[in-house]
Amino acid sequence: VKRGTVAALAVALTALAAVPLWVPGTYYVNIASQILLYAIFALGVNVLAGYAGLVSLGHAGLFGIAAYTGAKILVAGGGHLATITVALGVSVVAAAVFAVLALRGTGLGFVMITVALGQIVWGIAYRWISLTNGDNGVSISGRPSPFGLSLAAPKSFYWATFVVFLLALLSMAVFVASPFGAALRGTRDQPRRMTALGYNVWMIRLVAFLFSGFWTGVAGLLYLYYNQFVSPQAVALTASAEALLMVISGGTGTLLGPVVGAGLVVVVKNVASAYIERWNFVLGAIFVLIVVFMPDGLVPGLARLARRSTVRWRPRAAAVAAPRGEAGR
């Protein structure tokens, strides 16, 4: 890693840590909290979409399972520590179930199965009214107070989210640099060769799915504590698509891309919904435009534009293209 990059990263993280000190007003602190919690979600999705080449459109289901489990335990009178432990445990188990089923297919089969799995969770959230209270959702009261520090205020909640975000980012950096991360990228690019080399491709993908599911669950819990409410909206296909849009717009398979993408989507969503009611249209349009014109995402796309003046134009590689060739159907 270059020294300049480290310095830039340090400056960016310091600026992020100090957000509540320099932004004007609570509204913006809350937006920043949303950005960070969605960044954690996007980082989780990116483990699969970016490094494993497995695009999941069912991750809002895992996100929702964590949020709903947490909400149910809190409503039943559970403590925060128990809630967080159980909810994360449940979401990892759910991720295992998702993985065992979805890994029956690769490529687009995987996409299709994750859509169906996500819709099952949505169906439970929306229709199984005695369990999930249907469209009305579940409300909780109160955020936890770790080490006696209350997170009720927007600023303190932001800092708590920031700490979790740092942990997530750190774990991603370690993960990407580890031999396991290299093996995972190998299964993305050359699954057959990896099998021939003696790697258990299925097992590697399963572990990646669990890792992804864990951080998705963390994001789901943060979402629950942030809103103190969860409803089927959090589980809808739109939510999975938003998370994927964050990853793709920022840059799939890059460490910071999902974070940038989360910032972009959350800001656009809040700006758009302040002026027009048509967020879904804007979401769809951005999705189409980015996939068609900037398939490798904003971060690599802009970097490419910057390089373009010096380096001769080369045909872009479609980073979102399905693993081809040996990855096969």
Added chain:
Amino acid sequence: VSLWLLLAVNSVTLGGLLFLLSAGFSLIFGLMRIPNLTHGSFFMLGAYLATSLIAHGFGFWPAAIVAGIGVAVFGGIIERLVLRRLAGAELAQVLVTLGLSFMVADVCLMVWTGDPIRIATPPGLQGTTAMMGFGFPTYRLAISAIAIVVAVGLWLLLDRTRLGAMIRAGVDDPAMARVAGIRVSRLFTIVFCLGAALAGFAGVMGGPILSVYPGLDAEMLPLALVVVILGGSGSLVGSLVGSFIVGFLYNFGQAMFPEIAYVVLFLPMLIVLVVRPQGLFGRQPA
């Protein structure tokens, strides 16, 4: 007893509707290798177009056909202008269809508002038909009949015509089909339009039973997915059998476990995935 019989009729009706919806989905998936996530939107759009046409004095059947053609044109535009640009990048194509489905849903909400609109049952098919001592809703019988006619028509198209032979060649081995002089990209457009038309037409047919409301697209799309995962992609018989399985499960599930009917629907899909991932009638592993 008559309750069960009525449920069975409803199941067959829903199965017929689902077949109209998923036959095109399955063909597109088989040929172009993409799950077309705008398929639910085609269904909803067809139904909405028909409500406007009927409001402007069209009869039910002309409205159904014009709406089907309208949706086919829309599908053709999507295929030509957007999907064609992304040829070879299947994942990008799927994501684009997802983005488009959000756009269509929002435009429909803007144009036709959020209130459910019911399409009136066409005259002549109202009321019930007496058979074996029971009164069956005539319109539901008619839907089943239409589904059978479409199934036979599609089978003849695929099995007996030159175009069908070309489509089958494209499904089996697109590269070889190209070498043999078949313009596979033109087949893509034809199949996409055909699938869109069937979905739009199915939307109109479903109108008198389901009515049209925002979110109908998101409700129908997973059903088409389940049918195709169950039946196997690109298989006409598979989508027929899958549609009826889903139709029966949905109606009986709804009657017996109303709260979890939607989940019961997905159970056979999970079982098939574990036991036979290529689907009941799929040939190659998915």
